[in-house]
Amino acid sequence: MDKEELERLLADKKSKDLPYTRILSSMCTYPHEVAVHAHEMFIESNIGDSGLFKGTKEMEDEVIAIIGELMGNSNAYGYITTGGTESNIQAIRAIRNSKRREGLCDMNIIVPETAHFSFDKIADILCIEVRKAGVDHQLRVDPESVKELMDERTICMVGIAGTTEFGQVDPIEELSEIAKDERIFLHVDAAFGGFVIPFLADRDKYKFDFTLEGVSSISIDPHKMGMSTIPAGCILFREESYLKELAVSTPYLTTKEQYSLTGTRSGASVAATFAVLKYLGKDGLKKVVDRCMSLTGLMVDGAKQMGIEPVIEPVMNVVTLRVNDVNGVVEALRAKGWEVSTTRSPEALRMVIMPHVTEEMVKSFLEALNEVVR
Amino acid sequence: MDKEELERLLADKKSKDLPYTRILSSMCTYPHEVAVHAHEMFIESNIGDSGLFKGTKEMEDEVIAIIGELMGNSNAYGYITTGGTESNIQAIRAIRNSKRREGLCDMNIIVPETAHFSFDKIADILCIEVRKAGVDHQLRVDPESVKELMDERTICMVGIAGTTEFGQVDPIEELSEIAKDERIFLHVDAAFGGFVIPFLADRDKYKFDFTLEGVSSISIDPHKMGMSTIPAGCILFREESYLKELAVSTPYLTTKEQYSLTGTRSGASVAATFAVLKYLGKDGLKKVVDRCMSLTGLMVDGAKQMGIEPVIEPVMNVVTLRVNDVNGVVEALRAKGWEVSTTRSPEALRMVIMPHVTEEMVKSFLEALNEVVR
Numbered sequence A, B: 001m002d003k004e005e006l007e008r009l010l011a012d013k014k015s016k017d018l019p020y021t022r023i024l025s026s027m028c029t030y031p032h033e034v035a036v037h038a039h040e041m042f043i044e045s046n047i048g049d050s051g052l053f054k055g056t057k058e059m060e061d062e063v064i065a066i067i068g069e070l071m072g073n074s075n076a077y078g079y080i081t082t083g084g085t086e087s088n089i090q091a092i093r094a095i096r097n098s099k100r101r102e103g104l105c106d107m108n109i110i111v112p113e114t115a116h117f118s119f120d121k122i123a124d125i126l127c128i129e130v131r132k133a134g135v136d137h138q139l140r141v142d143p144e145s146v147k148e149l150m151d152e153r154t155i156c157m158v159g160i161a162g163t164t165e166f167g168q169v170d171p172i173e174e175l176s177e178i179a180k181d182e183r184i185f186l187h188v189d190a191a192f193g194g195f196v197i198p199f200l201a202d203r204d205k206y207k208f209d210f211t212l213e214g215v216s217s218i219s220i221d222p223h224k225m226g227m228s229t230i231p232a233g234c235i236l237f238r239e240e241s242y243l244k245e246l247a248v249s250t251p252y253l254t255t256k257e258q259y260s261l262t263g264t265r266s267g268a269s270v271a272a273t274f275a276v277l278k279y280l281g282k283d284g285l286k287k288v289v290d291r292c293m294s295l296t297g298l299m300v301d302g303a304k305q306m307g308i309e310p311v312i313e314p315v316m317n318v319v320t321l322r323v324n325d326v327n328g329v330v331e332a333l334r335a336k337g338w339e340v341s342t343t344r345s346p347e348a349l350r351m352v353i354m355p356h357v358t359e360e361m362v363k364s365f366l367e368a369l370n371e372v373v374r
Helices: A005-018 A033-041 A054-070 A084-101 A116-124 A143-151 A172-182 A240-244 A267-305 A326-335 A359-373 B003-016 B033-041 B054-070 B084-101 B118-126 B143-149 B172-182 B238-242 B267-305 B326-335 B359-373
Strands: A077-081 A110-114 A128-135 A154-160 A184-190 A217-219 A232-236 A318-321 A341-344 A347-352 B077-081 B107-112 B131-135 B152-159 B183-188 B218-220 B233-237 B318-321 B342-344 B347-352
Touching: A005 B033, A005 B054, A005 B077, A005 B267, A033 A077, A033 A267, A033 B003, A033 B033, A054 A077, A054 A232, A054 A267, A054 B003, A054 B218, A077 A084, A077 A240, A077 A267, A084 A116, A084 A154, A084 A184, A084 A232, A084 A240, A084 B118, A110 B267, A116 A128, A116 B084, A116 B118, A128 A143, A154 A172, A172 A184, A240 B107, A240 B267, A267 A318, A267 A359, A267 B003, A326 A341, A326 A347, A326 A359, B033 B267, B054 B077, B054 B233, B054 B267, B077 B084, B077 B238, B077 B267, B084 B118, B084 B152, B084 B218, B084 B233, B084 B238, B118 B131, B131 B143, B143 B172, B152 B172, B172 B183, B233 B238, B267 B318, B267 B359, B326 B342, B326 B347, B326 B359
Parallel strands: A110 A128, A110 A154, A154 A184, A184 A217, B107 B131, B107 B152, B152 B183, B183 B218
Antiparallel strands: A077 A232, A217 A232, A318 A347, A341 A347, B077 B233, B218 B233, B318 B347, B342 B347
């Protein structure tokens, strides 16, 4: 096939992908222009063989320090993963391996019932039981429920800082206290919230990071609110020993061992993450969050004016609305060109106000919603 | 930081990465220009939420059919992974889950002792024992050794079509016969060889794909000899039921379930793989392999003229040379600007003749080698 024919074919495929300007259902967005530029510049870099790509490796080390500092610990240990699922797998695998060496078997972890579906995948992969703790009326995990599920085979509690469905933050300060009392590993899934909560006006209400002594590890995704390119997740451990639990020796590479789940690994996404963090800095990241939160407020207020109430007052840039016949509304909105998603319990419409969302989009969406629910 | 400062910083990091023109140790290479173009065009696409990116999904389906056909089965079931490690994890996980549902525990798999280090990682992750079978004098797995290691808890045999260290191909036809006799799952790791062997002049000597009835699954990496962008691996199963073993239900996405290890997943790499396969076609892929094999011959002949013998006559584009003081030679070559790697057993110099290698590079490398070993 010649290049012209290929170009036509790619353009045809592209036309079948939705632009993010119609998408309110996703935690992904257009990567920042500096991310795209850096990604292209390092497109061939394989950070999995970091002795060959020492510049990329320096960027990864700097990114880990920057994100660590954002998470309250500039000496955290970790690496850039393929995303939240790998980060969560690796956190649970690290504590599992540590306990397995002590002779423990039939282990379990406790996650909120609002945890991301990846924890079911992780249970399957790692041969671990996942117990699901109940939540309060604000859809935050109930620490009492967590304690009730705990037994001598519980190796880890998980708290969510920004639930996928509701954008809610678990009471991680309380989980941290339990973690300290019970000497149990506490993993915080901040895949979505990690780049949001530190920039909220009322962030002190939502402590979730390494400044809490009981927090052992954190997942945070640059390819979500960090506006980096896919694949870019990040796993951070407070203690190096847990990262070491993941080590596999790597003959025929330029490094002696590797901690990542994958072997060959995108250096381009590392460069992209580095570029966004350096270019935006904390001030720039805060502006992104401020804008998303302002549009979140606009959407919720608009919905309330129609008599539609949110399931919870948004903590971050996720809007969930109580409507009748949720699936019917989703289909009707789709017919009008809007992609939204739903929550399960309670059933509601769900919109994520990512950086690609504009005021015009919110207003136009509200008009469509008004027509649909009338 | 402003854009100019960022640009200088990125350029500084880039200058510390080695260009592939100095690298003979890696199974990665510059992605093809059409891969880079397609990657950029679909940079924001998340194939993990494929209902939003239907054009990308169409490309993935076509890629699976094209690679399946190349592997002797255009009706194979699979998806584009992050690379060989994920593909191998998923193959072993599929058969493990199937056997676990039958009540089996303490399972084991048998891999050649020449298998990629990712199988040690997989054993750790999936809680499975990995048994390592011996190899013959040509460094191909010994089917008798495989049979001796087998017991009632053996759920899978692995054959390698293109070993990482020597580029050797296991006698997969014989493994396939054992697989049929013993009714056991046979996974073929063709991460490297999958895009090489079908284009070799003597390919009939190296049967390894779904045309062998006993082969259950194949890993093959577009981001190695397929000249796609990182991350692009591929797992293929003969039977859909094994893919289904990997299913996790996915609320709040546009699809009902997901088979991949990761959640968010690069659509850009899918587009890149699609572009290379469409643009080059089988003829183009064969030309790439022809050229690599010709340069492989040039390097081995040049070494022989210096009195240096290869460990095995190259089957594919991997050259291993017997030299004294291997690590000293590696360091001396590095001082001359060449990155090569080593094999473990026997110890030898190892060079991979990827598509970025030119005749000038081979000649210049041979001169350096001559000076070093003299």
